[in-house]
Amino acid sequence: MDAKVTWRRRMSFTGAADTGFEIPLGVDPEVGGDNDGFRPIELMAISLAGCTAMDVISILQKKRQEVTGFEVIVHARRAEEHPKVFTEATIEYHITGKSVDKNAVLRAMELSALRYCPAQAMLSKVFPIALKYFIYEQGGKLVKSGVYVVGES
Numbered sequence: 001m002d003a004k005v006t007w008r009r010r011m012s013f014t015g016a017a018d019t020g021f022e023i024p025l026g027v028d029p030e031v032g033g034d035n036d037g038f039r040p041i042e043l044m045a046i047s048l049a050g051c052t053a054m055d056v057i058s059i060l061q062k063k064r065q066e067v068t069g070f071e072v073i074v075h076a077r078r079a080e081e082h083p084k085v086f087t088e089a090t091i092e093y094h095i096t097g098k099s100v101d102k103n104a105v106l107r108a109m110e111l112s113a114l115r116y117c118p119a120q121a122m123l124s125k126v127f128p129i130a131l132k133y134f135i136y137e138q139g140g141k142l143v144k145s146g147v148y149v150v151g152e153s
Contacts, residue, residue, distance in 0.1 A: 012036050015043075041084070044123075048089065049074040051119035055112035056093060056105075063104045068138055069096035089129045091120075096136040102144050105133050113150045 003017040005025060011033035013025040024037030038046075053072040060067050076089040095105055109131055113120050120129065135144040 010034060041078075041086075044086070045074045045076045045089070048076075048091070048117075048119045048123060048129075051117040052091060052093075052109075052112045055116040056108040059108035059111055060095070060100075060104060063101075063108070065100050065104050066098040067095055067100060068098070069136075070094070086123070086127050088127050089123070091129060091131050093131070093133045094136070095133070096138060096140070098138050100135050102133075102135060105135060106148055109133065109148055110150055 001018055003015065005013045005015045007013050011027045011031065015023045015025050023043070025040060025043075026035060026037030027033030027039065028035055049072045053070070056072070057067065057070050060070075071094040073092040073094070074089055075092070076086045078084045079087050093105065093109060113124070113129075113131065123129065131148040131150065133144070133146060133148060134142060137143050
């Protein structure tokens, strides 16, 4: 895989990869930018969320779970000092559906963490990643939630 970033002006760039899609990159005006794009560090969190989200929804669909809404949120804590790396993260899986099975959700989270998601596999070697799940019945009522430790069922 190849990726490139092309400078547009000041502190504005366009990122692209093999797929041909482009994404704007930028920074705050306080550091010379125009606030006109994603911060590169934000894309790391989005990559983590997107990678595991695609795995989990695919697995839930294969397990014939009736999912009607799905969202993955990454809360990443950063160091106070430069280079302000991520020091820990929590991934929250919010699943809405009809009688979604908790065990199916846990297994999908586990498979993503241990087998399929390269972003999670890479980043978990650098900082701890906690996993939480929230299962809502159609209509919005929270029916199950918890913290999942990978490898413990």
